[in-house]
Amino acid sequence: MKKLMTLLVLVLVTVVFVSSCGDDKASAKTTTTTTTTTKAEEPKKEAAPTTTAGDPAKGKELFAGKTCSSCHAPDKKVVGPSIQDIAKKYASAGDMVKFLEGKADAIVDTDPGQVAVMKGNIDGILKDVTAAEKADIAAYMMSLK
Numbered sequence: 209m210k211k212l213m214t215l216l217v218l219v220l221v222t223v224v225f226v227s228s229c230g231d232d233k234a235s236a237k238t239t240t241t242t243t244t245t246t247k248a249e250e251p252k253k254e255a256a257p258t259t260t261a262g263d264p265a266k267g268k269e270l271f272a273g274k275t276c277s278s279c280h281a282p283d284k285k286v287v288g289p290s291i292q293d294i295a296k297k298y299a300s301a302g303d304m305v306k307f308l309e310g311k312a313d314a315i316v317d318t319d320p321g322q323v324a325v326m327k328g329n330i331d332g333i334l335k336d337v338t339a340a341e342k343a344d345i346a347a348y349m350m351s352l353k
């Protein structure tokens with residue numbers, strides 16, 4: 209009986225030892241896989257802010273500070289179309305940030321003389337405005353539609 213118990217204990221110890229060894233290898237493999245997956249996902253997370261919607265409150269300040277408001281009133285045409293008219297148009301078509309970057313054509317007032325006036329701002333004032341600030345301005349303008 210004693211012999212049998214000793215044998216049983218030995219077998220048990222061996223089983224525990226072998227299986228724990230196997231577990232170590234398995235968990236080591238899992239860790240490697242997890243690390244690789246996390247690294248692959250990182251660039252996506254960094255790219256996200258470019259598509260994040262702008263801040264309308266910041267945009268309102270920029271709109272006044274960058275002289276946009278001297279030609280664009282909220283609800284009536286001054287030199288350029290009203291912000292409401294621009295926002296209504298952009299609600300169904302176009303990409304305002306792209307327009308402000310000079311990468312898309314005018315869609316609100318396409319009169320060449322008028323487009324030239326606004327083009328002057330894209331090549332002037334807006335050159336010093338960051339992409340994030342342009343998104344803020346666009347968010348403010350869209351909030352008035």
Ligand code: HEC
Binds near residue numbers: 277
């Ligand atoms: C000197 C006057 C003037 C100033 C200053 C001005 N704009 Fe304009 N803007 C215009 C005129 C004129 C148009 C109409 C032509 C056009 O639509 O491109 C226009 C059109 C636009 C449009 C509509 C574009 C489209 O698709 O037709 C947006 C958006 C716009 N302006 C944003 C801005 C922002 C933002 C600022 C400040 C950085 C600004 N504007 C400053 C005169 C001005």
